[in-house]
Amino acid sequence: MNETLPISDIQLAFSVLLVLITGTIASLLRLGLLKSLVWGTIRTFVQLTLVGYALTYIFQWNNLWLVIGVTLFMAWVAARTAVKRTPNVPKYPALLAFLALLASTYLVGSIVSIMIIAPIPWYAPRIVIPIFGMLLGNSMTGIALSLDRLYSEARARAPEIEALLTFGATPWEAIQDSLREALRAGMTPTINSLMVVGIVSLPGMMTGQILGGADPRLAVRYQIVVMLMITAAVAIGCLLLVGFSYKKLFTEDGALKPFLLQSRN
């Protein structure tokens, strides 16, 4: 039972039938999704096949520098994606998101790899790269939510923030309520998922392991580690990015920047 059932080329080709179902719905109801569906399916096949080959190589090489290079690349892509998902934020440097993601995922990833899972060597790509993938995927969503909320809160609370400034508040003091809301926005989805995991949702990683033939009790242990490490990484990532960002809302003289103010006479 501890064996992965193989999926042959023909069996994989059958999975395309599932796309036909989606495609039929999309075209019958004229959802305008057909092109995206076809393109998305092709990309799924191509991207994942390439990743499969790449991972095979990376796992064979077992080289620390290669692992660092791959995780840096993943973090950069995640940072670019995160700053694009923030409709309330005018052009934001991906570098800051990159630094926040890097610091949080490297810290949490190292703890998990060195102290909890402890593979030999500790940077074993078979362990470290999937861990980084999960950390980055979730942190990316978290920091995007936090960053977006920081700007929308600052805009909505501009009168309060300015009132605090007139009481002699520093930008840091004046932005406290918005910071807190931004952190809550980034961290809430992850914390909520801790509540329902196993009841409402079976996480993808655990499902994957079980499908792959692992003992469910071991899969559950891994999943617990994964959930907790994701929560920590999201919290640190949001905290860092919000900390890097709040000064961007203020001028050098510590006043709110004009783009956050509603039009007035």
Add this chain to the structure above:
Amino acid sequence: MFQFNLTYAPGGKEVIQAAADVNQGEVLVVSAPSGTGKTTLLRILARLQPALNGQVFLNREDWLDIPASHWRVLVHYLAQKPALFEGSVADNLAKPFTIRVLSEKPFLANKAKALMAELHLPSHLWEQDARTLSGGEAARLAFVRALLIEPALMLLDEPTAALDEASRQAFYAVLQSWLRQPGHAALLVSHAEDYQLNNLKILKLSAP
């Protein structure tokens, strides 16, 4: 005690020059048609937005030599629609004293209550949720809050716009008695020309 000479462009349009010298005890009334940057001038003087260039002095001290957070307490801007915070009227009055710059000053609850009474704000409002106040009550509450932080100069933006006649008279009486204390002066933007104040000066805004 307060001198300024500034150029600025409200709404990025025509450039306006404003200069004045305000002595202690005086009120400088800023007069101009609406949309010509009266609010902008007050906000610039409060360092809530930048001027194109110019100089400002408070008691002969250059404004740039004073940290912005201290400046904004000394030269205090009271917005036309003042921001109220979550919590009671009392919480709102105490709010400034949670800020580090003001945290060494005590919050004088009795002084606050006396000022409220002078401004016709009934004492039962003290515990009431501040966000349920009417516009006129909110404006007077914010004025009490501004008086409590003891600025040198008040920048008052349409402070009586939401007030009825009796409250307006009470407002001017409180402002006048505040101005009689040494080291105080005010700038006032107002459409109603019934200021009921002594020591008025008028500043007409114009393009240079």
